[in-house]
Amino acid sequence: MAAELTAHDLIATHRPTLDQALEAIRTRAYWSPHPEHPKAYGENGSLDMAAGKAAFDALLGARLDLGQPGTDDWVGAEVSPYGIDLGVTYPHADIHVLLPAMKAGQRAWRDAGAEARAVLCLEILKRISDRTHEFAHAVMHTSGQAFMMAFQAGGPHAQDRGLEAVAYAYAEQVRTPDTAEWTKPQGKRDPLALTKRFTPVPRGIGLVIGCNTFPTWNGYPGLFASLATGNAVLVKPHPRAVLPLALTVQVARQVLTEAGFDPNLVALAAERPGEGIAKTLATRPEIRIVDYTGSTSFGDWLEANARQAQVYTEKAGVNTVVVHSTDDYKGMLSNLAFSLSLYSGQMCTTPQNLLIPRDGIRTDDGPRTFDEVVADLAGAVDGLLGDDARANALLGAIVNPDVKARLEAAAGLGEVALASREVSNPEFPEAVVRTPVIVKLDGAKPDDEAAYMSECFGPVSFAVAVDSADHATQLLRQTIREKGAMTVGAYTTDEEVERAVQEVCLEEAAQLSLNLTGGVYVNQTAAFSDFHGSGGNPAANAALTDGAFVANRFRVVEVRREG
């Protein structure tokens, strides 16, 4: 049977988008082919809001049969942070059957070449984009993100990150030409002449270990980087966030089939409760690449134990904002309030420690004492979240009981400057919705150090009194070096302080946002322009996305002969 999707057609359709992505990662100017607005969907084959909701509803309580070989059981126990029992079951794989089956199609996928792989990946992303409304509900009801965030971060922004990975992967593979004629002069004798052929070859099977909070956003870069470089990809989702990645695998398998490739090049590894198959999979000889987002302890375990694989980890860090001085006090407060509140602080990029001089700060509204700054920030958060409808739309739901427990324990760590409050969600009464807590600590007290030097993932921030700007930069350096950081923020009108903070970030390899007072937040990064993490401090050993993230997922084999 001829393939329904030919490489020729896919190139005609997607090559212009690929070229734009290649240009975007070069200039790092703003660009995205994936609309952020829910109303932009509904034409040209994409699902509108109602159709997306209906598609999601149709998934509930049903078996998602991916047609995978070696399926020995059906598993799934996802309960939405909003209270819905999803009731979806997924194939449970006998890996002794599934892994060999995933190797069967690798030769054809390798021989297809970098361009054919790239445009096929873009077709997968296009079909996911068309179903963004459906994915939005899947992300919302696994991560606990509010709908609008699930829609944007789980939809277009995740698709952007996937496309970015495809662009980097393609660019890396075509740095070396397919063929070269090599002619070396030999004085009066005939030159030496060789014909050389260079082929990018995959490492094997890439394993993507998904996370609970951003299953698509954090899952797509590794998935598409490995697939675009010729590898097969096995997706092991977080047991609480299977659906968005299972749908992704379904789309990928469908597109591969239509294009005449083996659908088993992409497969799902869902697990039984407590099965813990990530360790087993990550150390299998067939697995040559691991992409992981999650806790530091398991990330460190993977780096130490999955020695047969290239391991890319995004673990946890302690993110700091240095609050030194500002010429837009209100802007600073509202920007910080939003950053602390978004998705109840359940982002790896949410600020945790706000370092504020104990003698207060200079602002365009005059000097403010430490206590005033903290109180004003608490007021800004209160104001932002005062209306329950708005609070629900910003906070989403607490993703799991661990986060709730940490939040409740945080109030005992110091003086509470802003208490967390429960917000009721009329649409989903079972959702656990909480506003952030802000706790005052003293950066000079050894007793407080244990609190602010540990990651406290969730809606918990510490207002840490510091002695001076020097003390702040010294604490910032110590925190990044020892704990890692996905983000650093700073507010200062003082050039010397700005330089000092920048120097710390350059030396400790952390990404810095300076004096953000408008509609961009320290915890948000944009694909094609911002790097997510640096890969140079303990929070992550890779950055999304750069050359290092893709270059070792394949190797180049040279065949040379005379003439």
Place this chain on the structure above:
Amino acid sequence: MAAELTAHDLIATHRPTLDQALEAIRTRAYWSPHPEHPKAYGENGSLDMAAGKAAFDALLGARLDLGQPGTDDWVGAEVSPYGIDLGVTYPHADIHVLLPAMKAGQRAWRDAGAEARAVLCLEILKRISDRTHEFAHAVMHTSGQAFMMAFQAGGPHAQDRGLEAVAYAYAEQVRTPDTAEWTKPQGKRDPLALTKRFTPVPRGIGLVIGCNTFPTWNGYPGLFASLATGNAVLVKPHPRAVLPLALTVQVARQVLTEAGFDPNLVALAAERPGEGIAKTLATRPEIRIVDYTGSTSFGDWLEANARQAQVYTEKAGVNTVVVHSTDDYKGMLSNLAFSLSLYSGQMCTTPQNLLIPRDGIRTDDGPRTFDEVVADLAGAVDGLLGDDARANALLGAIVNPDVKARLEAAAGLGEVALASREVSNPEFPEAVVRTPVIVKLDGAKPDDEAAYMSECFGPVSFAVAVDSADHATQLLRQTIREKGAMTVGAYTTDEEVERAVQEVCLEEAAQLSLNLTGGVYVNQTAAFSDFHGSGGNPAANAALTDGAFVANRFRVVEVRREG
């Protein structure tokens, strides 16, 4: 004091060469700026043959003072494989003084930027190039290579590999622009606008662990890749091959000083006999990159233990040539004879196992039995090395007693098809010069497998009888997968066999030379065009040189602000 060498002048001098190197790694056509012929030197400040020899002689018996901080002793006990006691002593470092001193200049080196670093590296290479004749003697009298090989492989070819690494490092760093203006439309509202600055930052100190046989050729890629990406570099040479790398460090320190940078950005770590400082250095927290060439066991140790560093290893493999059929029998024999003989087989790329069908092969001279092929190859080696002067010029000296012991033991492993013979060297009577041994083994005998499946570094080759072409490709696959391979060769006129061998090499990630019968040999690779190793089989975890070899030696730090 103003720097004598300004970035402006260095750019004017070296940017055209850098641009040519960038073009060469893109096209992979033949290119080199470093002349291979000894007579090409002697003008424009370069040393001619006599001056180079005189410069080398002046080094003997003297202290090579690099002006390094923390020097607590003078060490050195190099004895040339040609019998000369070099008598050179080098600084022994107190690493608690030297390592901190190496960090002092890193900020200025980072701030200089990718282009200034690249052209400074090119100035270092230019000065090394000018002293190629001097380096040739230093390489000859540490590695045991014959003069002409030491001249070419230790001189222009090593310089090419260094320049190639600089080109890759530069290209990788400038993939991301220095700055970007990011403007995101917001419908009817004002767009979001950010200014972003991107800075490549180094990881820290790179450690280069040199080898005995190719101190410059194998040392330069890592040294220059780390330096060009903003790192400091500590060079730990092999105790038997210190001089070529010590001279390299001396040149680098001189150029850094003249350009106004801290000379301690490049330093030497010579050791006392038996001190074994590589393990201590490789696990120091300041060391963030390790480049290593040497034994598999220590390479594996580094990969497992130097966890704070990016580790790039070239270890050992078992190189195979599949001899199936040929339409140029004489060319094949002479090409293989040369490959087995060059530098007494003491190259990581020298073929070890020649897989030959026990039923014989088809050739343009008619069919040849297994025994005839082996005898004809033995004859070709004998012919090539029959004249002692020519034999000395090709073989060089046995580099150390271990190689000699392996050679002597090899004769007991099977039927000797070609015995090794001693060659006397009139100029250096103490040199241990030996022709290669060829031993017959049976690929179907489990007893023989232990021999041909182990690396036997030195002038030892096994003519392994195989049942069929299928058997050959199966053994080839097993060998690469289990033992790794730096090179694979094959001779066949059969398209199906050619495809099968290619497929093994693509699947197991090994570099293949097909049907070489002229003046290019399986054990030689050319910078800018050929990859040395693949980084995808157990012989090496990196290839010289590709994007993956440079991309993780630095990270990019982004600083973004509004407006």
